[in-house]
Amino acid sequence: MRAPRLLDPVAASARPRRFAWGRATLAASAVVAAALASIPLVYLVVRVAGAESGAVAETLLRPRTAQLAANTVGLVAAVSVACLVLGVATAWVLARTDLPLRRTWTVLAALPLAIPSYVAAFGWVALTPVRGFWGSLIVLTLCNVPLVTLPTLAALRQADRAQEDVARTLGRSRTRAFAEVTWPQVRPAALAGVLLVALYVLSDFGAVALMRFQAFTWAIHAAYTSSFDPTLAAVMATVLAAMGVALVVAERAMRGRQTRFGSTVAARGTVQPVVLGPWRVPVQVALAAIAALSLGVPLGALLRYLGSQPSSGTVVSAGDVAADALTTVGLAAAGALIALALALPIGILAARHPSRLATGAESASYVGLALPGIVVGLSLVYFSLQVVPALYQSVWILAFAYGVLFLPKAVGAVRSSIERVEPGLEDVARTLGSGVAGTWMRVTARIAAPGIGAGALLVALTAMKELPATLLLRPTTTDTLATSLWRLTDISAYAAAAPYALALVVVAAVPVVLLTREAVAGATRVEEFE
Amino acid sequence: MRSTTVLTGIVVASLSLAACTSSGEADAEPTATAAAEPVSDGELVVYSGRSEDLVQPLIDDFQEASGVAVEVRYADTTELAALLQEEGDATPADVYFAQDAGALGAVAKAGLVATLPEDISSAVDAGHTSTDGSWVGVTGRARVFVIDSEQVDQASAPTTAAELTDPEWSGQVGIAPTNASFQSFVTALRVLEGEDAARAWLEDMVANDVQIYSNNTAILEAAQAGEIQVGLINHYYWYRLESELGTDAMRAQLVFPESGDAAGIVNVAGAALMAGAAEDADAIAFLEYLVSEDGQQYFVEATYEYPLVSGVEAPDGLPEIGSLTNTDLDLSDLDSLSETTALLAEVGLL
Numbered sequence: 071m072r073a074p075r076l077l078d079p080v081a082a083s084a085r086p087r088r089f090a091w092g093r094a095t096l097a098a099s100a101v102v103a104a105a106l107a108s109i110p111l112v113y114l115v116v117r118v119a120g121a122e123s124g125a126v127a128e129t130l131l132r133p134r135t136a137q138l139a140a141n142t143v144g145l146v147a148a149v150s151v152a153c154l155v156l157g158v159a160t161a162w163v164l165a166r167t168d169l170p171l172r173r174t175w176t177v178l179a180a181l182p183l184a185i186p187s188y189v190a191a192f193g194w195v196a197l198t199p200v201r202g203f204w205g206s207l208i209v210l211t212l213c214n215v216p217l218v219t220l221p222t223l224a225a226l227r228q229a230d231r232a233q234e235d236v237a238r239t240l241g242r243s244r245t246r247a248f249a250e251v252t253w254p255q256v257r258p259a260a261l262a263g264v265l266l267v268a269l270y271v272l273s274d275f276g277a278v279a280l281m282r283f284q285a286f287t288w289a290i291h292a293a294y295t296s297s298f299d300p301t302l303a304a305v306m307a308t309v310l311a312a313m314g315v316a317l318v319v320a321e322r323a324m325r326g327r328q329t330r331f332g333s334t335v336a337a338r339g340t341v342q343p344v345v346l347g348p349w350r351v352p353v354q355v356a357l358a359a360i361a362a363l364s365l366g367v368p369l370g371a372l373l374r375y376l377g378s379q380p381s382s383g384t385v386v387s388a389g390d391v392a393a394d395a396l397t398t399v400g401l402a403a404a405g406a407l408i409a410l411a412l413a414l415p416i417g418i419l420a421a422r423h424p425s426r427l428a429t430g431a432e433s434a435s436y437v438g439l440a441l442p443g444i445v446v447g448l449s450l451v452y453f454s455l456q457v458v459p460a461l462y463q464s465v466w467i468l469a470f471a472y473g474v475l476f477l478p479k480a481v482g483a484v485r486s487s488i489e490r491v492e493p494g495l496e497d498v499a500r501t502l503g504s505g506v507a508g509t510w511m512r513v514t515a516r517i518a519a520p521g522i523g524a525g526a527l528l529v530a531l532t533a534m535k536e537l538p539a540t541l542l543l544r545p546t547t548t549d550t551l552a553t554s555l556w557r558l559t560d561i562s563a564y565a566a567a568a569p570y571a572l573a574l575v576v577v578a579a580v581p582v583v584l585l586t587r588e589a590v591a592g593a594t595r596v597e598e599f600e
Numbered sequence: 601m602r603s604t605t606v607l608t609g610i611v612v613a614s615l616s617l618a619a620c621t622s623s624g625e626a627d628a629e630p631t632a633t634a635a636a637e638p639v640s641d642g643e644l645v646v647y648s649g650r651s652e653d654l655v656q657p658l659i660d661d662f663q664e665a666s667g668v669a670v671e672v673r674y675a676d677t678t679e680l681a682a683l684l685q686e687e688g689d690a691t692p693a694d695v696y697f698a699q700d701a702g703a704l705g706a707v708a709k710a711g712l713v714a715t716l717p718e719d720i721s722s723a724v725d726a727g728h729t730s731t732d733g734s735w736v737g738v739t740g741r742a743r744v745f746v747i748d749s750e751q752v753d754q755a756s757a758p759t760t761a762a763e764l765t766d767p768e769w770s771g772q773v774g775i776a777p778t779n780a781s782f783q784s785f786v787t788a789l790r791v792l793e794g795e796d797a798a799r800a801w802l803e804d805m806v807a808n809d810v811q812i813y814s815n816n817t818a819i820l821e822a823a824q825a826g827e828i829q830v831g832l833i834n835h836y837y838w839y840r841l842e843s844e845l846g847t848d849a850m851r852a853q854l855v856f857p858e859s860g861d862a863a864g865i866v867n868v869a870g871a872a873l874m875a876g877a878a879e880d881a882d883a884i885a886f887l888e889y890l891v892s893e894d895g896q897q898y899f900v901e902a903t904y905e906y907p908l909v910s911g912v913e914a915p916d917g918l919p920e921i922g923s924l925t926n927t928d929l930d931l932s933d934l935d936s937l938s939e940t941t942a943l944l945a946e947v948g949l950l
Binding site: 132133134137279280282284289291292293294302448451452455459462463541542546547557560563 | 645651652653671672673674675679682683686687688690692777778811812813814815817941945946948950
């Protein structure tokens with residue numbers, strides 16, 4: 071989400087020349103980070119370029135490709151719209167009304183992030199008859215709504231209430247006031263969330279596979295694992311990557327047209343919330359229903375299997391689960407650090423020195439998110455064997471894969487957090503004699519840190535749930551919660567798999583709760599500095 | 601905005617980086633031959649396409665007997681074949697233990713394996729192993745139909761693949777197109793009936809609303825739950841579920857297809873020695889163990905598969921392997937897997 075710039079951009083470009091060196095270093099680091107993030111794309115280009123052009127054309131033009139593309143586009147569109155509507159509505163209720171137990175509802179609205187989509191799909195398959203397109207739509211929507219709810223909630227809390235009230239005073243209905251005044255202010259945040267949702271749906275494999283919906287990823291996976299000619303898979307993955315790039319460009323176009331509606335003194339928190347009145351019960355019933363569907367169904371299925379008798383030969387000890395949980399957390403943390411290291415130059419450049427280079431680097435960083443994990447996994451098998459064979463099948467390559475896969479989440483957080491730091495504050499610090507580095511450390515980094523930390527948490531959270539790249543790249547005897555879960559469900563040992571799934575949900579819930587606090591606290595923190 | 605130009609620039613830059621480092625693919629390597637005097641280093645890496653619960657007890661037995669430390673990487677047979685090809689010569693694997701002759705054939709064809717020592721390749725009768733010593737068969741598995749006994753009588757159950765295209769079974773048949781064993785059946789269909797007949801059968805199945813599942817287990821569960829009436833699986837999945845649930849709880853029942861029909865072929869699981877391990881005594885010892893009496897007996901008892909070494913008895917209740925084996929079909933014919941997957945992709949099943 072791109073917060074509006076408070077200072078005229080001219081002010082930034084009029085800064086002294088001595089910044090040039092730092093800026094060059096920053097730009098160079100951003101280019102290196104973007105190049106590293108493009109490794110999967112490069113791998114695809116190498117694979118496709120190595121194939122006969124006839125075979126490529128044949129694969130592209132066969133009716134099956136169009137059918138798969140239609141399936142995937144339909145699913146992405148449906149889930150995006152559903153998440154946008156549900157997410158914005160939920161965020162509005164949480165931010166603007168006199169809803170009781172608001173904190174609890176906020177946490178409940180965020181918690182589905184802790185449930186991997188394949189675990190949710192498993193729950194739905196076990197307890198309900200829904201399958202195919204509708205099953206995929208339900209599961210992916212419920213799992214991804216928080217990606218829209220949380221940023222929209224934070225944006226609503228920071229949005230200028232006074233203008234909405236003015237619009238109301240001038241005779242606008244509540245709906246029109248929201249549409250004409252509030253929506254433009256939260257649109258960038260909501261759209262950024264929808265972009266993450268759309269890219270996730272594009273690359274999701276677990277849920278569509280369990281729902282037996284033939285999306286692109288399903289076909290890519292089938293091609294990689296069963297045809298020993300990788301061209302078919304690479305061509306299809308390239309099509310998927312192109313769709314991802316199209317989504318990023320579309321979101322940027324929509325986001326780019328925003329204008330600042332702000333006044334210097336924003337009215338926040340002082341205005342009376344909307345009184346729900348007779349709507350109080352139905353609204354809470356709706357929130358409870360969403361929580362029951364997104365959390366209750368998967369957890370219900372897990373608990374049912376947890377209670378059943380484990381099949382012979384697969385006994386799970388608490389120690390096994392705990393060991394896997396430690397590995398999972400360690401790898402996710404390392405992945406988050408790598409993502410952060412790659413994201414910092416790109417995010418800072420995009421926030422402070424917007425340019426074609428910055429935009430290009432930022433777009434390149436989004437590529438990983440659109441590709442299925444197996445493509446990123448195979449590309450890093452190829453890359454690590456070519457460049458750093460000694461690190462092949464080590465935890466480092468796996469952590470690096472996480473960093474590349476989930477980089478956009480970190481880039482978005484870095485950029486928006488730094489944009490939120492008013493450049494005027496930095497100028498004040500400089501005037502008061504603080505050096506460039508000192509200003510960054512004491513002012514910019516300090517104010518931006520919580521938001522950047524939230525981005526790192528989001529990366530760690532997503533990395534914990536990652537499966538296909540983990541399976542390909544992990545060291546041979548290393549298991550994470552996700553791979554143990556896969557191993558056991560693959561042989562239908564659901565009773566034995568349930569503790570791993572529950573442990574995964576519990577471990578992933580920790581960053582989610584921290585993220586919720588961040589979304590709630592974000593508003594107050596910014597206020598302190600305005 | 602010209603951001604796409606910059607994006608392209610970045611991709612090109614990192615492409616050239618890749619070009620500098622790329623040292624070419626590892627195809628067309630000559631197949632190595634096991635040296636006369638293999639050396640033991642006490643360590644072994646196995647890529648296993650067979651699941652951990654089935655294989656690990658056997659590995660533990662081998663470790664105890666030999667003192668060799670074994671590391672096993674478990675994944676899908678086909679995924680490992682893709683991984684082995686991506687790794688080429690750099691693979692850490694010494695042995696590839698696969699669920700399927702087709703995957704072994706593909707890895708052998710890519711020149712990634714060493715020719716097995718004579719005593720290993722001759723342990724298994726011809727017809728159930730490779731013809732050129734590039735891999736050895738370990739166990740036999742019969743392709744069967746599983747039916748939901750509440751909806752289908754044993755008497756009226758289909759016994760040939762051809763019957764399944766009948767409108768009677770519309771929307772009622774489950775297959776797993778990504779599964780290696782299913783693909784071997786399609787290959788057999790191509791070999792036995794010809795390309796056109798195989799394509800026609802697949803197209804008719806798609807037109808008959810065939811249900812797609814991800815693997816044998818999912819098909820068996822669907823039949824057990826009455827979700828489908830007929831499924832195409834390997835025989836031992838049913839026996840494993842029976843041992844878990846008890847005979848009385850089995851709503852799903854097996855039907856052995858007509859002798860000679862492609863739907864009833866006997867496929868094998870097997871193992872290969874990777875080229876880099878041609879002189880690794882530990883890897884060779886492990887392969888010897890797989891075709892030893894102890895190793896074969898383990899599979900009979902733990903997985904209900906057919907032993908392939910003479911002198912070891914098949915599990916009770918199974919038809920004679922000889923009555924199922926198709927004399928018109930050589931397992932080495934099943935390595936034309938890429939033609940099969942191309943066909944499956946063409947008819948829209950992949």
